[in-house]
Amino acid sequence: MNPDRQIAFGYSTTCNIKCDHCVAHDDATQNVKMDFQTAESIVAKMAGSNVTGISFTAGEPLLFFNDICKLIRICKDNRIYSRVVTNGFWAKNPEHSDHTVSELKLNGLSQLRISYSRWHQENVSQENILNAALSCQRQDLNYFISFITDFSKEDDRFEQFLRKNNLKFFPEPLIYFGRAETFTRPDICSDYQPNTCAMNPYLSPELDMFACCDAGMHFTNTGFFHMGNLETDSIDALFEKKEKNVLYNFIRNMGLTAIASFIGIKASKIVEYRKCELCEKLFNSPENLALLEKSAESLALWTR
Numbered sequence: 001m002n003p004d005r006q007i008a009f010g011y012s013t014t015c016n017i018k019c020d021h022c023v024a025h026d027d028a029t030q031n032v033k034m035d036f037q038t039a040e041s042i043v044a045k046m047a048g049s050n051v052t053g054i055s056f057t058a059g060e061p062l063l064f065f066n067d068i069c070k071l072i073r074i075c076k077d078n079r080i081y082s083r084v085v086t087n088g089f090w091a092k093n094p095e096h097s098d099h100t101v102s103e104l105k106l107n108g109l110s111q112l113r114i115s116y117s118r119w120h121q122e123n124v125s126q127e128n129i130l131n132a133a134l135s136c137q138r139q140d141l142n143y144f145i146s147f148i149t150d151f152s153k154e155d156d157r158f159e160q161f162l163r164k165n166n167l168k169f170f171p172e173p174l175i176y177f178g179r180a181e182t183f184t185r186p187d188i189c190s191d192y193q194p195n196t197c198a199m200n201p202y203l204s205p206e207l208d209m210f211a212c213c214d215a216g217m218h219f220t221n222t223g224f225f226h227m228g229n230l231e232t233d234s235i236d237a238l239f240e241k242k243e244k245n246v247l248y249n250f251i252r253n254m255g256l257t258a259i260a261s262f263i264g265i266k267a268s269k270i271v272e273y274r275k276c277e278l279c280e281k282l283f284n285s286p287e288n289l290a291l292l293e294k295s296a297e298s299l300a301l302w303t304r
């Protein structure tokens, strides 16, 4: 039996707002959309490949509300857990918000993930986030708010808004790729941690599959996370590639810190990196990647 499989599904990269920190977009990114019939057929085939969770993401999925509802329905019919990641633009007032949430729920959505940050909220009112969350609470739809932060004092009042309203939220570190690439990095206040990564794969509207749904899509020097394209490879073949790749498994289980130490990066240097930047140092450098591929067997023995 195949292991459980989850994927971030990029139906379209189009977004109605332009957040300064967006990891999915930089100014070179084109807006692309998957053909709807193709999307339908892929979601149905994923069920046969033991995919148990699909997160509709990329740009703003709910710009294509009717299509996404139909795709959620296919997930439900095939017992696939479905999630939509949204910026909440549609929750302008409680009535509109209730209507949208009830349609999503009726079609079988399992969870709504609402994005929130000081960058998102330059374009979408905080009240929208509150409306969306309260609609989920009223209609018993599982939700959470993904609070993207650089952990600076500037974000305290954004966190306070969530606390004041008793909303369910999880802080998530800003990723300094895409539009955030040029941001100033505040100092990191953390210790020497393993830096493991769950590595959810991502399917793009062009049907390219990546082993990472965040910064790893930007590793264009080596293309380390690009696994193939559904035009030429089957869903099973691409998932198997991900599951069998020894270096991906090291990232998941051993963690980037041990891998960095193995190739000779000093401990005092390792703690200066954020997780995705350390990942880039290791896997978006042709020299480091070649070294790691050559030493994979020795690296497997690099355990305590």
Ligand code: SF4
Pocket: 015, 016, 017, 018, 019, 021, 022, 023, 024, 025, 058, 059, 060, 087, 115, 120
């Ligand atoms: S972060 Fe999300 S909401 Fe903001 S521009 Fe990017 S895709 Fe759109």
Ligand code: SF4
Pocket: 197, 198, 199, 212, 213, 214, 215, 216, 251, 275, 276, 279, 280
């Ligand atoms: S640590 Fe690597 S695999 Fe994980 S999200 Fe960052 S770039 Fe992707």
